[in-house]
Amino acid sequence: MIDVNSWLEEILPKYDRLTDSVTSIARSLLEENNIEYLSITGRTKEKKNINEKITRKGYNNPQKQLTDISGIRIILFIESDTIKVSNIIKSSFSIDDENSINKDESLSSNEVGYRSVHYVCDLGPQRENLPEFAGLKGLKFEFQIRTVLQHAWAELAHDRSYKFRSALPKEIQRRLYLHAGLLEIADKGFSEIANEIDLYSKKISEQYESGNLDIEINSISLTEFAESWAKENKYPLKQMSQSTNFTELIRELRGFAINKIGDIRDIIPHKYAEEANKLQIKSNIFGLIRDWMIIKDIDKLKKEIKTNWVISDPDFEFPEQELYKKLSSPENYKKIIEYALREHVSDDEDEGDS
DSSP states (O other): OOOHHHHHHHHHHHHHHHHHHHHHHHHHHHHHTTOOEEEEEEEEOOHHHHHHHHHHHTOSOHHHHOOOSEEEEEEESSTHHHHHHHHHHHHHSEEOTTTOEEHHHHSOTTOOOOOOEEEEEEOOHHHHTSGGGTTOTTOOEEEEEEEHHHHHHHIIIIISOHHHHSOOOHHHHHHHHHHHHHHHHHHHHHHHHHHHHHHHHHHHHHHHHTTOOOOBOOHHHHHHHHHHHHHHTTOOBOOOOTTOOOHHHHHHHHHTTOOBHHHHGGGSOTTHHHHHHHTTOOBOHHHHHHHHHHHHHHHIIIIISOOOSOOOOTTSOOHHHHHHHHHSOHHHHHHHHHHHHHHHHHHHHHHHHO
16 A cells, blocks of 8 residues: 555645646636636645545545545526536636536535535646646546535535534434525526527617617617627727626616617717728727717706716827817817816815815
8 A cells, every 4th residue: 555645745836837727717718608707716635634535535545536636616696607618618628527527516406505516627638738738647636616606505504614514413414405496497597598598688789780789778779789880880999898887878878868789870970980990999898988978968968967987188189189170060170178177176176185
């Protein structure tokens, strides 16, 4: 039998490298596939925990039997993404099917409880011979894939809380599992809503293509419209986070009596894309639509709608200033500069008071 402590002294530095490498690879894979996640974390088991597991499990060949010295946990927002991530892992690493398990599938139809997907893997032939992975060939690591709610249950009743994982009186145990069932229902519900949002986005896109713009303004329809307009006009629209809150921008549009997507066309300045591209102006959805409103009627934005963002420092030449001058009415452009001067002075005074 091997000297376990000597073996661990030799192998743990390699597992530290393995954990860091696989965590980085997993993060890149999810981002490349546009899958949102709460967190991706890695850990390498400490020597004392490994020895405890060897003793508890009665392992006589820990070199082969220990498959989770290196562990990577992926926490997702919705349940349907666990399938996508599972497929990514299967196509990116070599899977040890014998030691991998879907805890959800292991529950019988009348059970609720700990739910998580576990994959035991190694780097696979495409990676293990690369110089950056030298010495890591054949080393096993474990992926845990959970949703936020699955993780909450695991932390509460499995990983952390001694109160909930102890043997409980029958009635308390029953109530505990009823609440676990509620979490499972909520998990599936959020996943269904996410799928409905995807279907709605597809429907909106199809309506645009057919020329139907009689669509209420919301974050999805506004994003689809701006991206469609940018593509049609070869405008370099900057991407924004999927979590961006459009509430304030929609409020501003409604101040212009714009409640449907088709109404936005009434405030798009003639030759905006042409002139913006000449000046090499790049902006995101907020900047683009606010430019249109500024050029249309700065007074409405500042006096009636009472926006709290500033235009720009008028002493500093910026491409938008030239754009405003070209596309605004002379009267509106004069007011744009007046507001910019006023806001700039106000900012200077605030800095002096601080």
